[in-house]
Amino acid sequence: MQKPGYYGQWGGAFIPEVLFETFQELNAAFTAAKADPSFWQEYVDLMATYSCRATPLTHAANLSKHFGGAQIFIKREDLNHTGAHKANNVMGQGLLVKKMGKKRVIAETGAGQHGVATATMAAKFGLECTIYMGEEDVMRQRPNVFWMEKLGATVVPVTSGSKTLKDAINEAFRDWVTRMDDTHYVMGTVCGPHPFPEMVAWFQSIIGKEAHKQILKQFGSLPARVYACVGGGSNAMGIFQGFLDHPQVELIGVEAGGHGIDSGQHAARLASKDASAGVAQGYHTMFLQNSDGQMMDTHSVAAGLDYVGVSPILTDLWDQGRVRFEAATDKEVMAALELTMKREGIIPALESSHAFVQAYKEAGDMKKDEALIINMSGRGDKDIFTIAHAFNDPSWKAFIIKKGAEYAA
């Protein structure tokens, strides 16, 4: 029999003993919520009235024509409140926090989207909120830091390790072992110890449920392929769950290829040969680590994909051959982003743009009566500093210099 929290050989709950009772409580609360249809209904109602759900499925007619192959559909998670799919998970866990009666939430954040979503939820539900964010990410996602603080959260820059997402997760766990009585850790992705992968996947399944219905209504049949970017894997798990039971739908996870798969500077766990099985951050999965088991530095233009591990659920689906993994380089990402803006007037986040890259590589070889769906996990305008920098945009630079001079005066 499969152990709870395991997906094939992946997953588990490798947790410090001091958190044992906290996880017992969380498992009990989650199991009760999952078994209660009114909880899911409360969640769907909340997302409909607070976060623009159901998010639309947009037919990208211009891009479909441009590539001359499959009909391209975009699932618009960017239209969620706070601009990304992260809100789904956060609001769901917020309802759970209310049921557990905790007064404080903490979270890790990479790109800052999960942090902003958590700070938003905390403001709405009247909870105290602390966000842990790698110092490097604080630098590259400054606007999100601004919003988290304005929403009332305390943002703690994490200076240990590589100063990115994994270090923020470690720091959040350290906070949690100190204050588990009144605090819930809102894990942002389908990683970490059980029940987090299952719980986050459950809340994110709302994406796939909607997309399944929408594509049948708008296109008349299931898509041939579904693309999603994969950092921890929560948006991918969200949309894939709508199609997992339909083997004719191919599922493609796109990881951060960074400077290239052969460069060593990437965050491709399953699409490269560089990762190996390991146990860290409370779970068993494929990690980018050295032969001693020390985690390596990863690189991506997209902070939200810049992570050493990957969801144990996705690793299992990869093991089974159910999900194909590809990688998109930073350069390809910028090109896909530009094309999407110019042709459709849609600005995907740098993270989401990875999924667009792979779909664009394949769309032209598909038949016109086939459809593909790209999960647009978030909007790109939050990345304005990073995107403008990557485009080396001269007028933006001039503006910043002028603004800098203004503040310095």
Place this chain on the structure above:
Amino acid sequence: MQLEQLIRAELAKPEKDILLMTHIVLGYPSLEVNREVIRQMVENGVELIEMQIPFSEPMADGPTIVRANQEALEAGTTVKECLAFAEEMCREHATSFLFMTYYNILYKYGVEAFFKKAKDVGIKGFIIPDLPPEEGEEFWRMAAQYDIAPILIYAPTSTEDRMRKLAASAKGFIYCVARKGVTGTHTDFDSSFNEYMARCRKNTTLPLAVGFGISCRDDITFLTGKADIGVIGTATINLVDQKGPEAVGPFIAGLR
């Protein structure tokens, strides 16, 4: 001799009311300094020493030990070097040495190969804070096969049921965390601590070590009669940082 018997034999000596266990992060600031610090600890009567093999994700540790792990790795410390160093220490000193590390270090090395190597070297026990008895089935099998004591942790939040479950998997001694949180913050002992210790005693026959924030003679005096082993962790790392390895001997000598 097995770890528990070694501990009992020490405790049976009339002059010993409480044993001391100290902590070293291997490679921080260097193996050379580790060597000197360990020498001073041994000369001043420390009975057990836990040597932490550094890991890049030390989730259960506080800021001092996190930084020590990181700097040890940045200085290029490898698992192989740690094992060779451990071999040297076990050869040089009669003290009981334990490994403290995270599960991935064993997993990546090969769990059985790691146990075999540790046994050859003379390591008496393992403290793996991210491995509860529900996980790492191979670890528990190997611990029995190679007769290396898996040390488990009690927390103030542990229920009596949980304590009994842990006691069934543990050997050597139980590491009682004095409070919630991570390593390196001082613990204020109060009356709830006595109740906690009573619960610990009730649910295991193994000796009890108490750690987390033990930093001075008063702490050790307070623990005497309540615990069998006092654990000095972050305090000696801070001491070496501030006053150098030569300060360790007098510090240890002054603890009891």
